[in-house]
Amino acid sequence: MASLGELERTVMELLWSGGPLAATELRERLAERGLALTTVHTVLGRLEQKGFVVHDDGRPRRFRARGTREEHAAELMHEVLGQAGDRQAVLARFVGSVSGDEARLLRALLDAADAEAGVAVVGRDDGSART
Numbered sequence: 001m002a003s004l005g006e007l008e009r010t011v012m013e014l015l016w017s018g019g020p021l022a023a024t025e026l027r028e029r030l031a032e033r034g035l036a037l038t039t040v041h042t043v044l045g046r047l048e049q050k051g052f053v054v055h056d057d058g059r060p061r062r063f064r065a066r067g068t069r070e071e072h073a074a075e076l077m078h079e080v081l082g083q084a085g086d087r088q089a090v091l092a093r094f095v096g097s098v099s100g101d102e103a104r105l106l107r108a109l110l111d112a113a114d115a116e117a118g119v120a121v122v123g124r125d126d127g128s129a130r131t
Contacts, residue, residue, distance in 0.1 A: 004052070007033075011043055012052060012065060012072075020056065020064035 004012060014029055015021060021029075023040045030040070044063050047053040052072075055061040067075075084090040098106065 004047075004050075007043055008047055008052075011040075011047065012069075015053060015063060015065040016069045020062040022060040022062050024060060026063075 010030065011026060014026060018029075023037060023044060026044070027035055027037050027040045044053060044055075048055065048063075052066055053063045054066050055063045081087050081090060095103070095106070
């Protein structure tokens with residue numbers, strides 16, 4: 001997955017929270033940066049090349065995020081795991097850093113995924129057994 005620069009991330013945040021938007025609308029929302037409209041168009045073109053945004057055929061073109069913020073975060077997590085030499089160690093560190101509520105949510109999501117896949121889940125008192 002292509003990485004995003006700081007301005008690209010800002011534009012994506014605007015599109016995720018309020019898209020679709022025309023380049024002029026984006027420039028207005030980024031007014032404190034003093035960006036030229038050509039700069040906004042350049043950023044949108046790069047985001048389009050990277051597969052993050054699409055536009056309609058109207059005039060002016062309106063741009064929207066191709067996927068959700070959550071889909072992007074999940075893809076980043078998969079990318080990091082794919083680059084890890086020891087996936088288990090990365091996952092263990094991640095799991096060790098989550099809050100109790102996040103751990104319960106992860107267990108529930110894993111159990112739901114197992115149920116959907118037809119995997120039996122046993123011995124859930126300590127949250128460790130799966131078959």
